[in-house]
Amino acid sequence: MNSFILIAILLTLATIGYSFGQRRARKVSGGEPSTLHSRPQYYGLYVALWCGIPSLILMAIWLIVEPQVAEWMLISNLPEDIQALPADRLSLLINDVKNLASGNIVSREIDGALQRAADGYASARQIGNAAMVVVAIAIAVIGLGFAQRHITPTLRARNLFERAVSVLMIAASTIAVLTTLGIVLSLLFEAMRFFAQVPWYEFLFGLSWSPQTALRVDQVGGSGAFGAVPLFAGTLMITLIAMCVAVPIGLFSAIYMSEYAPPRMRAIVKPLLEILAGVPTVVYGFFAALTVAPFIRRTGESIGLDVSSESALAAGMVMGIMIIPFISSLSDDVMNAVPRALRDGAFALGATKSETIKQVIFPAALPGIVGSLLLAMSRAIGETMIVVMAAGLAANLTADPLEAVTTVTVQIVTLLVGDQEFDSAKTLAAFALGLVLFAITLTLNVIALHVVRRYREKYD
Amino acid sequence: MDAVAEAEAPQTMLQNTPKMSTRRVNVYYGETKALKDVDLDIGENQVTSLIGPSGCGKSTYLRCLNRMNDVIDGCRVEGDITLDNVDIYRSGLDVVQLRARVGMVFQKPNPFPKSIYDNIAYGPRLHGLAETKADLDNIVEISLTRAGLWKEVKDRLLAPGTGLSGGQQQRLCIARAIAVNPEVILMDEPCSALDPIATARIEELIDELRQNFTIVIVTHSMQQAARVSQKTAFFHLGDLVEVSDTEQLFTNPRDQRTQGYITGRFG
Numbered sequence: 097m098n099s100f101i102l103i104a105i106l107l108t109l110a111t112i113g114y115s116f117g118q119r120r121a122r123k124v125s126g127g128e129p130s131t132l133h134s135r136p137q138y139y140g141l142y143v144a145l146w147c148g149i150p151s152l153i154l155m156a157i158w159l160i161v162e163p164q165v166a167e168w169m170l171i172s173n174l175p176e177d178i179q180a181l182p183a184d185r186l187s188l189l190i191n192d193v194k195n196l197a198s199g200n201i202v203s204r205e206i207d208g209a210l211q212r213a214a215d216g217y218a219s220a221r222q223i224g225n226a227a228m229v230v231v232a233i234a235i236a237v238i239g240l241g242f243a244q245r246h247i248t249p250t251l252r253a254r255n256l257f258e259r260a261v262s263v264l265m266i267a268a269s270t271i272a273v274l275t276t277l278g279i280v281l282s283l284l285f286e287a288m289r290f291f292a293q294v295p296w297y298e299f300l301f302g303l304s305w306s307p308q309t310a311l312r313v314d315q316v317g318g319s320g321a322f323g324a325v326p327l328f329a330g331t332l333m334i335t336l337i338a339m340c341v342a343v344p345i346g347l348f349s350a351i352y353m354s355e356y357a358p359p360r361m362r363a364i365v366k367p368l369l370e371i372l373a374g375v376p377t378v379v380y381g382f383f384a385a386l387t388v389a390p391f392i393r394r395t396g397e398s399i400g401l402d403v404s405s406e407s408a409l410a411a412g413m414v415m416g417i418m419i420i421p422f423i424s425s426l427s428d429d430v431m432n433a434v435p436r437a438l439r440d441g442a443f444a445l446g447a448t449k450s451e452t453i454k455q456v457i458f459p460a461a462l463p464g465i466v467g468s469l470l471l472a473m474s475r476a477i478g479e480t481m482i483v484v485m486a487a488g489l490a491a492n493l494t495a496d497p498l499e500a501v502t503t504v505t506v507q508i509v510t511l512l513v514g515d516q517e518f519d520s521a522k523t524l525a526a527f528a529l530g531l532v533l534f535a536i537t538l539t540l541n542v543i544a545l546h547v548v549r550r551y552r553e554k555y556d
Numbered sequence: 557m558d559a560v561a562e563a564e565a566p567q568t569m570l571q572n573t574p575k576m577s578t579r580r581v582n583v584y585y586g587e588t589k590a591l592k593d594v595d596l597d598i599g600e601n602q603v604t605s606l607i608g609p610s611g612c613g614k615s616t617y618l619r620c621l622n623r624m625n626d627v628i629d630g631c632r633v634e635g636d637i638t639l640d641n642v643d644i645y646r647s648g649l650d651v652v653q654l655r656a657r658v659g660m661v662f663q664k665p666n667p668f669p670k671s672i673y674d675n676i677a678y679g680p681r682l683h684g685l686a687e688t689k690a691d692l693d694n695i696v697e698i699s700l701t702r703a704g705l706w707k708e709v710k711d712r713l714l715a716p717g718t719g720l721s722g723g724q725q726q727r728l729c730i731a732r733a734i735a736v737n738p739e740v741i742l743m744d745e746p747c748s749a750l751d752p753i754a755t756a757r758i759e760e761l762i763d764e765l766r767q768n769f770t771i772v773i774v775t776h777s778m779q780q781a782a783r784v785s786q787k788t789a790f791f792h793l794g795d796l797v798e799v800s801d802t803e804q805l806f807t808n809p810r811d812q813r814t815q816g817y818i819t820g821r822f823g
């Protein structure tokens with residue numbers, strides 16, 4: 097709460113700085129703003145930046161560093177014998193001190209030393225925070241004064257401001273890139289730990305998946321088999337079924353929308369189809385589990401087939417419906433982008449509309465269409481909820497779409513649901529699966545982007 | 557008019573029998589009228605050029621001749637337009653057949669994103685003009701030769717047509733149009749996207765093609781009209797103001813507006 101008030105104060109100061117800067121710029125220009133290097137607003141922004149940025153940076157650093165410093169001070173103030181405790185017990189004790197200081201429930205009896213430590217800790221933090229607030233405001237005021245003093249008609253305020261903004265943008269994108277990198281690296285490292293326990297060839301080529309390992313020696317548990325082939329096969333089968341549903345429906349509706357539908361119709365149909373992509377997957381999931389799966393089962397039984405109540409077919413079909421808009425919308429855009437001149441060229445040679453579509457528009461749009469298919473596919477591979485609810489959890493290695501199967505994503509969920517040891521093979525297996533999944537979807541996306549880009553170069 | 561009987565008439569008729577003729581042609585885009593009562597005859601094995609200020613309806617008129625206006629929403633054509641004395645707007649006429657007989661070349665070269673070979677072979681395949689692969693190869697070679705492109709591309713027939721230069725692309729489009737062996741070729745500003753050298757080549761080509769085809773060309777260049785055409789029609793605000801032999805029209809125009817346009821006073 098404290099920091100919110102501080103931020104509000106700093107922003108107010110910056111606003112004041114903005115108007116001061118503007119006024120000051122007008123003044124130094126001697127009433128003729130055209131003699132200034134930049135327009136007065138930029139001088140205002142310049143002052144506002146000097147006022148706001150340094151103190152905000154200070155605050156950010158403080159928020160990161162302060163807890164560590166406070167803890168270090170706390171430890172060094174504790175009696176010698178406590179400091180000598182083993183690391184895990186020491187950290188429990190420190191937790192208690194912190195809880196005591198903030199008035200939370202404490203897991204042990206409170207003795208004098210503990211109480212003293214807590215009081216010291218609380219007051220240190222209080223003093224520290226107060227000091228920080230004062231310093232931050234002081235810096236803001238100093239920055240304001242400094243920048244305002246600096247304003248001259250030749251100051252390149254616009255360039256300075258624009259440079260600051262571009263630094264800001266670079267910082268923002270760096271954060272995004274670093275986050276991605278962090279996720280990938282942590283996947284990689286945890287997967288390495290997994291492969292230290294289970295050999296990679298067993299994981300990639302093993303035919304049996306049963307990740308339940310015994311937690312205690314005397315426990316009766318699964319043997320712990322980590323052959324991921326059944327999962328890959330399940331993923332592949334469900335994705336294939338989904339594509340079998342989505343590709344024809346998606347492509348035909350794309351062709352209808354871009355070539356045959358009157359504009360009014362297209363304006364209605366396209367957003368309607370796009371709604372399909374906006375339906376939460378969990379809704380699709382219970383739709384699949386409660387409507388489609390029983391329907392398939394009943395139909396199957398009536399013609400004498402043995403259908404399990406959870407089947408790859410149900411999940412795949414519903415997933416196919418979900419990814420239709422990826423194909424239809426993107427393909428429609430791509431076909432619309434085929435220049436009118438090409439259509440005219442074909443018509444002028446005597447091609448009919450359907451011949452033109454088949455022989456000219458479709459081939460010209462093909463790279464973009466392939467791109468849309470790949471995007472839809474990577475979406476299908478990554479989908480979890482529908483499969484959890486409709487295809488089951490059993491890691492069967494089967495080619496029969498009427499049986500229950502499971503996918504990579506579903507297994508990741510089941511591996512991590514509930515209480516887990518974070519270094520057991522079972523938990524780490526999730527990272528290995530995640531890594532494989534990431535590699536596959538990344539490859540698909542890269543191919544899709546590449547194909548789409550090649551398509552773009554064609555008509556300019 | 558006894559259309560059917562005359563349609564069978566062989567090409568050995570008198571030179572000055574018009575190949576195509578239009579009578580009282582009115583074209584509307586929605587409510588606006590783009591062409592008003594245009595009467596014009598297109599002579600066989602002649603080059604007819606259409607000139608006039610921008611927006612006067614030259615392209616609109618040209619598109620009437622192979623019914624390319626059909627694909628434009630809200631465009632309506634009235635009047636009689638005949639090819640070899642057969643009404644091309646009569647019901648039951650096969651537009652596909654018509655466009656095989658009346659080909660078109662556009663302002664901007666628009667090769668299909670296919671190989672050079674497939675670009676040329678597209679029309680013949682569509683209309684089943686070639687029985688065998690050898691026939692098709694032959695058609696491709698003849699068309700490219702006639703368009704003056706064969707020497708330049710004979711070693712890379714399988715390269716994409718979009719990879720050619722602008723002038724080559726336009727000659728490719730001309731070759732594509734003549735590959736279906738049409739009787740009339742319509743050209744809408746075929747040189748406006750080209751440099752003077754490429755333009756000169758296309759003009760030469762048009763002059764050669766005149767032996768075998770009837771050509772209608774829209775152009776903004778009066779020099780070009782004077783160089784390539786035998787007959788010139790001047791359009792103004794949807795009216796056909798004047799049509800006569802090219803030399804006559806440029807040296808001795810009858811109408812004030814024509815005079816004004818060719819001397820550069822407006823347009």
Ligand SMILES: Nc1ncnc2c1ncn2[C@@H]1O[C@H](COP(=O)(O)OP(=O)(O)OP(=O)(O)O)[C@@H](O)[C@H]1O
Nearest residue numbers: 585586590608609610611612613614615616617628
């Ligand atoms: N698709 C269309 N929809 C509506 N109006 C059109 C359309 N095409 C042409 N017009 C109108 O019809 C008139 C004639 O157009 P047209 O394209 O035939 O002119 P043009 O003589 O070819 O001109 P330019 O020399 O600039 O090519 C113009 O007023 C134009 O605005």
Ligand SMILES: [Mg+2]
Nearest residue numbers: 614615616744
């Ligand atoms: Mg035009």
